[in-house]
Amino acid sequence: MKRFFASIAAAALLVPATPALAQDNDQGKARKEMRAGNVLPLREIEGRIIPRMRGFQYLGPAYDSTAMAYRLKFLRGSQVVYVD
Secondary structure, three states: HHHHHHHHHHHHHHHHHHHHHHHOOOOHHHHHHHHHOOOHHHHHHHHHHHHHHOOEEEEEEEEEOOOEEEEEEEOOOOEEEEEO
């Protein structure tokens, strides 16, 4: 009986470690891509794009989780411009 409970306890300790080892989620993928230099932080993207949009008012970013990309929104008069 003690052996049974010991094996159950050992198995229970291993189960929570499994998701931590699997980095196949979106956040894990994004971190890997960022470390590889394939993904830029939002502030760096803004730093490159906003200076080029003279005369436009920057309204802010929107994140498309499906495309895993930011879309920056600008306004000049009544014209709205998106930069993907």
